[in-house]
Amino acid sequence: MKKLVFISFLFATIACWNGAAISESYNFSDVGSIEIIPVIDHSYLPGSGEMVESSLTHNFLKYGFNIKELSDRLPTITLKEGGKTLELSCIITEYTDSEIIIVPYHHENRGSTTTTVKQTISTERKEDQANTSSSTTTKTDGGAISSGNKVNYTSARVGIMIKLKDIDSGTIVWSNSFWYSSLELHRATETCVRNAVNQMRKLFQ
Amino acid sequence: MRKLIILCLFGALMGSGNDSLNKASAAMRAGMYKEALSHISDAQIMDRSNPDIYRMEALLHEALEDFELALAAWKNCLKYSKDEFISSEAKVHIQNLSTE
Numbered sequence: 001m002k003k004l005v006f007i008s009f010l011f012a013t014i015a016c017w018n019g020a021a022i023s024e025s026y027n028f029s030d031v032g033s034i035e036i037i038p039v040i041d042h043s044y045l046p047g048s049g050e051m052v053e054s055s056l057t058h059n060f061l062k063y064g065f066n067i068k069e070l071s072d073r074l075p076t077i078t079l080k081e082g083g084k085t086l087e088l089s090c091i092i093t094e095y096t097d098s099e100i101i102i103v104p105y106h107h108e109n110r111g112s113t114t115t116t117v118k119q120t121i122s123t124e125r126k127e128d129q130a131n132t133s134s135s136t137t138t139k140t141d142g143g144a145i146s147s148g149n150k151v152n153y154t155s156a157r158v159g160i161m162i163k164l165k166d167i168d169s170g171t172i173v174w175s176n177s178f179w180y181s182s183l184e185l186h187r188a189t190e191t192c193v194r195n196a197v198n199q200m201r202k203l204f205q
Numbered sequence: 206m207r208k209l210i211i212l213c214l215f216g217a218l219m220g221s222g223n224d225s226l227n228k229a230s231a232a233m234r235a236g237m238y239k240e241a242l243s244h245i246s247d248a249q250i251m252d253r254s255n256p257d258i259y260r261m262e263a264l265l266h267e268a269l270e271d272f273e274l275a276l277a278a279w280k281n282c283l284k285y286s287k288d289e290f291i292s293s294e295a296k297v298h299i300q301n302l303s304t305e
Contacts, residue, residue, distance in 0.1 A: 103226060103257040151230040155264060180301065181294060183233070183268045195301060 020176035020199065026166070028173075028203045032083025034164070036075045042095035052092055052160060055189055059197035079204055086173065087165045088200075093177065094159030097185040102152045114139045156185040158192045162200070174203060225251070229261065238265050256286035256295075263298065276302040 036056055039049035057067050057075050066078045119134040159179035165172050178196045182188035229244035245262050252258060263278035276299060283295035 101257070101260075103230070103255075103261065151224075151226045153230045153233045153261065180297065181264070183238075183264050187268065191301060198304075 020174065021172075022203075023171060023173040026171070026173040030084050031086055031204060032078070032080050034077040034079070034086045034088050035073075035167070036077070036088045036090075038074070039090045039092065042092040045095050045097065048092055048095045051186075051189055052090060052158075052193060055193040056088075056090065056197065059190075059194050060201075062194075063197060063201050065201070085167045087167050089163045089165065090196075091161045092159070093161050094157055094179060096157045098154040099157055100152050101155055102150050104150050155181055155183055156188045157181045158185070158188040160192055160196060162196050164200070164203075174200070226258070233261070233265070238268050241265055242269075254285045256282045256284075256288070256291055259285065260291060260295070263295075267298070267302075272302050272305045 036053065039053040039056075041047060041049040053075070057069070060077050061067055067075060068078060069075045116137045116139075117134060118137075119132065121132050157179065158181075159177065161177040162175060163172055164174040176196070176199060178192050178199075180188050180192035180195065182191065225244045225247035229241045229248060232238070232241035232244060242262065242265050245258060245265070248258055249255075249262070259278050259282035263275045263282060266272070266275035266278055279295045279298045279302065283292055283299065286292045286295060
């Protein structure tokens with residue numbers, strides 16, 4: 001029973017996490033090539049489209065795909081001779097090169113408790129008696145929470161949405177969105193696109 | 206220009222006294238990520254449950270390509286975060302770094 005609950009939870013988590021939409025009836029093994037259509041710039045940053053497009057071809061190449069970039073045609077990934085052709089479109093949903101992050105912070109002094117025990121022993125020989133006296137002093141410091149000023153730094157964030165469309169039928173066969181943040185814009189772009197390509201390549205394995 | 210940046214950074218570092226986070230953010234702005242990390246360690250001693258500090262630390266480790274340390278920092282960020290946005294960011298990074 002425990003195993004069943006765990007497996008159900010795992011499936012639910014994975015399903016929610018990936019969030020890819022896929023046409024289950026589509027046979028991806030029939031695909032022969034993928035055309036990457038030009039990526040339009042994000043309004044915030046001219047040139048962002050080209051950066052994302054270059055990163056797409058770079059990552060496909062990195063994962064061992066064969067890419068052709070002929071001057072009169074769109075960049076094309078060849079999977080096999082013949083077969084169906086998919087069109088890969090990418091929309092840049094977010095392209096922020098310097099988002100200010102404000103960090104509120106406080107210093108917490110948890111306080112302390114000091115206990116001092118004083119013990120004295122006096123022995124009286126005549127009566128064979130020993131008297132012991134002791135005193136305890138406890139000092140408690142309640143601590144304090146002091147708030148500091150806010151500090152800030154900048155980080156970059158890139159978000160993309162990718163769709164794969166069958167050119168012949170016009171059917172959208174797969175789509176998903178990705179985003180990533182980093183201190184540097186190029187790293188955010190690279191990782192975001194790499195995650196997308198990594199997920200897409202699994203369709204054709 | 207470089208001298209001016211160094212001078213500004215030096216001023217910021219000296220002027221902020223014991224404020225570790227101020228030093229860390231000044232170092233981050235100057236691209237001195239290793240220095241920033243050492244100040245963040247000091248800040249964490251004073252405030253161990255601040256998810257924003259763990260987020261800073263994680264982003265710095267990622268920039269320095271210390272992916273295991275970045276993963277640990279994102280996990281701490283997620284542990285202490287009550288902000289939905291920061292939590293979702295931490296989850297995205299944990300997912301990505303786990304497959305590195």
